[in-house]
Amino acid sequence: MTYPYVVWLVLFVVIPMLMIVFYAFTNAGNDILFFKFTLENFTRFFQDADFLRVLYTSLKIAFLTTIICVLIGYPTAYVIAKQDENKQAIYILLLTLPMWINMLVRTYAWKGILMNFDVSSEFKVFVGMVYNFLPYMIIQIYTSLAKMDKNLLNAAYDLGANKMQTFLRVVLPLSIPGVISGITLVFLPAVSSFFIPKLLGGGDYVLIGNLIETYFITTGDWNFGSAISLIMAIIIIISMYFTKKIDKKIGEE
Amino acid sequence: MRKLIEFRNIVKTFDNQVVLKGINLNVYENEFVTLLGPSGCGKSTLLRILGGFLQQDEGTIIFDGQCIDDVPAYKREINTVFQRYALFPHLDVFDNIAFGLRIKKVAEDVIDQKVTRMLSLVNLEGYEHRNVTLLSGGQQQRVAIARALVNEPEVLLLDEPLGALDLKLRQEMQRELKRIQQEVGITFIYVTHDQEEALTMSDKIVVMRDGEIQQVGTPLEIYNEPANEYVAKFIGESNIIEGVMVEDYKVKFDEKVFDCDDFGFKENEPVDVLIRPEDIKIVGRTGALMKGEVKSVLFKGVHYEIVVETISGASKTVTMHILSEHDTYNAEANEKIGANDFFVDLEDVDALDDFNLVARANAQAWDEEENDLSIANITHNIENKVGTYDCTFQTQKNTEITIKVHVVDPVYVEDAKKNIGISAFDFFVTAEEVKESMAISTDLKTWASAEAWNLQDDSEIEITDVKFDFDTAEIKEGSYEITFATQGREYKIETTTVHEEGDKVGLTFDRNDIHVMSKMVV
Secondary structure: OOHHHHHHHHHHHHHHHHHHHHHHOOOOOOOOOOOOOOOHHHHHHHHOHHHHHHHHHHHHHHHHHHHHHHHHHHHHHHHHHHOOHHHHHHHHHHHHHHHHOOHHHHHHHHHHHHHOOOOOHHHHHHHHHHHHHHHHHHHHHHHHHHOOOHHHHHHHHHOOOOHHHHHHHHHHHHHHHHHHHHHHHHHHHHHHOOHHHHHHHOOOOOOHHHHHHHHHHHOOOHHHHHHHHHHHHHHHHHHHHHHHHHHHHHHHO | OOEEEEEEEEEEEEOOEEEEEEEEEEEEOOOEEEEEOOOOOOHHHHHHHHHOOOOOOEEEEEEOOEEOOOOOHHHOOEEEEOOOOOOOOOOEHHHHHHHHHHHOOOOHHHHHHHHHHHHHHOOOOOOOOOEHHHOOHHHHHHHHHHHHHOOOOOEEEEEOOOOOOOHHHHHHHHHHHHHHHHHHOOEEEEEEOOHHHHHHHOOEEEEEEOOEEEEEEOHHHHHHOOOOHHHHHHOOOOEEEEEEEEEOOEEEEOOEEEEOOOOOOOOOEEEEEEEOHHHOEEEOOOOOOEEEEEEEEEEOOOOEEEEEEEEOOOEEEEEEEEEOOOOEEEOOOOEEEEOOOEEEEHHHHHHOOHHHHHHHHOOEEEOOOOOEEOOOEEEEOOOOOOEEEEEEEEOOOOOEEEEEEEEEOOOEEEEOOOOEEEEOOOEEEEHHHHHHOOOHHHHHHHHOOOEEEEOOOOOEEOEEEEEEOOOHHHOOOEEEEEEEEEOOEEEEEEEOOOOOOOOEEEEEOOHHHOEEEEOOOO
16 A cells, blocks of 8 residues: 555655756766766865855854744743643644745745845844744644643652752753754755745845755756755755754753 | 641632532541542542642641641642653653652762662662663552652652552552551552552541542441441442331341341431341341342352342233234235234323334335335224224235224232332234344333333333243244333342352341441432
8 A cells, every 4th residue: 555655755756856866966968878977066066165155154044043943932832832722722823824824925024024124134034034934943842842741740849849940850851852853844944945035135145045046047057056955955964863863862861 | 646637628619610528637647548439529639739739729738737738739748659650751760760859959879879779669679770661550650659759758649550550460569559658657648449449558548429528437447337328339349228227226128127236326217228248148048037039140250249139029910922924915016014913001092193003013014025115004993992993004005904902901010018110011923023033121021011110200110120931932822921020129149159040048147247327418
């Protein structure tokens, strides 16, 4: 019974991935029968200071977005999880309500709002990202807090822990898995987002997502675009590996 | 003994429902106290109020001479073992047990010592660094106990701690808990709905019902001298008989006066009489206090549970007429139709609509492929008078059958002494219908319209006994007698000697096995 899934997987995951890898290691002008593998696309990327600066900016803004999302998201999720059950449902509904409207439209709205303020392009992009990705963080943390057995809190009080100690020694460690999956859900789209910087940052603010878009659509250099995508993918895999490790380490402690 | 905890008039209400109706209770030092009652009786609520997880609406708790109503849970010298253990899943066995000590900032080497001692107390040496989520139910239970006891509380609260364990493990843990309690010498307050658990471990049992205390006493007191019917039924198997206290030391039940040890009731006061199943002995019929017939024998492992009926219930005997196959065949339409004569009570004639006629006569019709057809037309001349009338059932294609309906005077038996009326009618069925019956007793009741009721308030009484003397698989045309009866006075007896169903036996018991209880105020 897994055949339909396998077909789906091959068609929509494996083949596109292989095509990206194939393009990344070849040059324009090759056809399917006569082609030559090359590392030229990669050397080009790493030798150009501009490209590296774009990579650095992308990672920096994604990282900052994630941090802010945790700092705002955790207290919000905690407060929601403390409410009565029917109230919780209403708060979560309110939180997800804006997501029923297309992200692009909402980002346009922010463009209008931020136009009135004299702030840097970077700050505008940053606000847009936090706004767009915060709900994912809140929902992940909220879920891990809400499913926590209330008796664990009673047990902690029973053993002499006050509210603060209970939070630090029981609630926080048990909600870390939620925080980690929240980080994954925020960092990944933030690092590769292209229309938020495009709309809010104006033409002069370029992130790696915009770079990829340009090479595919404007320049038509699919090979170099694929190479950048592959570099991005590897960076993401490495960062996910480290988050998993941190998660495990906290779990063991 | 020093009084440690005093509940004074504790009242608790949830959503306008009073869960605790003014509980007064004293708990002493080193006692193993069990709060016993069915779910919803308020026992867990009382425990949670003592633990500090709930606030009572009224009343005061005095702990060691001090009012603790405003002391938060984490400052009370009380620790709890929770129903589902509530172990911290992110900590291993050692860290779970050390949790309370670390909060108190005890030095690590002292913690090490204390935790190790606790682990050996609960027989979990060598489990220090196991993951608690991978332990068995019994082991988790032990960790939870160790985690609570390591804080050296004055009182340990246990909220149905053995509920999730299987029988064997539960019995093992019962002994274990008792041993631990005796070893550490502190007060245990234990909540359970399991009477056996309560009897095994407790020094004192508190039986609760609907937010009120029914009785407080040692296991022996509760078992031998239950305060009322509720306590008696909750603790162990019991025979409870309505009786009258004629005078001191004389109680009358089942129409006989017995000597007993109870006194202090009003003259001729209605009471409940309790006789435990293991206190009744089955003897020969001569010299027995009561005579009866064995109704059922159930093997229970260590003993047999035998039910003896000493006084039979109200009964009514009717005749079942087995008819030959009498379906009418209509060759023209290729259809068959069948129906039976029946008797009906004069009082019930008015209620005989078409639907009832079809049901009482069991009228059925079939086409050539044995598919059921509906009865399209019913004609009859039944009057509201005793007599015999014709009734004709007809299908769409005019296939018809005519039966006799006998209207008769009401034929019920009144048993004034037991206050029961019982009625049933003679009836006609085919041998085929008897053979095909899946549940013969139920079908016989339906065919005979057998019913019994209370003469005073007309409430329905179940007919528990249908007696007949034929083999349903081999039944032939003819008449058979069937007796319907309500339940009589039955005694449950535990014995190790076996008896056959139907044996005529005598019963005897000692005068001090009769326990007289006041009627419950409902």
